[in-house]
Amino acid sequence: MAMLIGLTGGIGSGKTTVAQLLNQLGGYVIDADRLCRDLVRPAQPAWREIVEHFGEQILNPDGTLNRAKLGNVVFHDAAEKQALEAILHPRVFDEEAKQFAHIVRNDPSALVFIDAALLIESGNYRKVDKVIVVACDRPIQIENCLKKGFLSQEEIESRIDNQMPMEDKLAYADYIIRNDSDLAQLEHHVRQVYENLKALNK
Numbered sequence: 001m002a003m004l005i006g007l008t009g010g011i012g013s014g015k016t017t018v019a020q021l022l023n024q025l026g027g028y029v030i031d032a033d034r035l036c037r038d039l040v041r042p043a044q045p046a047w048r049e050i051v052e053h054f055g056e057q058i059l060n061p062d063g064t065l066n067r068a069k070l071g072n073v074v075f076h077d078a079a080e081k082q083a084l085e086a087i088l089h090p091r092v093f094d095e096e097a098k099q100f101a102h103i104v105r106n107d108p109s110a111l112v113f114i115d116a117a118l119l120i121e122s123g124n125y126r127k128v129d130k131v132i133v134v135a136c137d138r139p140i141q142i143e144n145c146l147k148k149g150f151l152s153q154e155e156i157e158s159r160i161d162n163q164m165p166m167e168d169k170l171a172y173a174d175y176i177i178r179n180d181s182d183l184a185q186l187e188h189h190v191r192q193v194y195e196n197l198k199a200l201n202k
Contacts, residue, residue: 002104003201004112004127008119009134010166011159012141014179014186018134019115021190028103032116035095036088040065049087054080075162089122096124111197120172121164132193133173135166136180 007022007029009015023029039046042063050070051059058070074081096114103110113132119125136144138160145156170176175193179186 001201002100002108002110002112003129003197004100004114005197006119006125006128006131007113007115007134008117008125008131008169009179010141010163010169011117011156012144013134013136014144015115015117015134017183017186018132018177018179018190019113021187022111022113022194025191025194026111027194028107028110028112030096030099030112030114032092032096032114032118035092039088039091039095046087046091050084053083053087075159085118085122089118089124093122093124093127109201111194111201117163120169125172130174130197131172132175132177133169134177134179135170136178138166140180 007015007019009018019029019031038044040050041047047065050065054070054073058066058073060066070084074084100112103112114124114128116122116124119128119131125131141160142153142156145151146153151159175196177186177189177193
């Protein structure tokens with residue numbers, strides 16, 4: 001029987017790398033951030049609602065969402081963050097359910113992972129069978145984000161401070177994957193968790 005597993009972690013924790021490793025081991029990954037990107041393409045219903053609420057100043061000249069501008073608004077205003085999530089979360093949940101059903105039709109014993117930064121905050125953890133939290137220390141989070149080059153250290157620290165504290169996330173975890181060492185160690189931890197889930201799934 002198929003299992004639906006939530007995969008989450010703070011910004012810069014290595015969650016995306018873990019998702020790739022799970023996929024390489026044979027797991028199916030549903031990327032919540034990618035679903036969001038698809039849902040907010042110009043002229044999509046969610047895009048219309050977002051523009052209606054936040055105004056055209058959060059758009060690029062070509063009509064696509066300027067994620068940096070929108071991010072700056074919602075990361076500094078809890079009410080605006082809630083408004084954006086109210087638009088996006090129900091649609092993302094619906095799409096995840098559709099993709100899960102499609103995967104299971106083709107592979108009834110699939111291990112399916114929802115890669116979602118806000119798995120716990122959104123309440124979506126209640127819909128999964130198990131929760132994996134990828135965790136590392138704050139300096140490593142900051143270092144990993146700086147390597148990507150998209151945000152300044154100040155912006156990274158602000159986003160970490162605006163997320164659910166790591167110790168709170170860990171309270172929801174069935175599995176904790178630490179990412180404080182090298183890639184080989186991370187691969188070892190991921191394989192252990194994957195094999196454990198496969199054993200549960202027999």
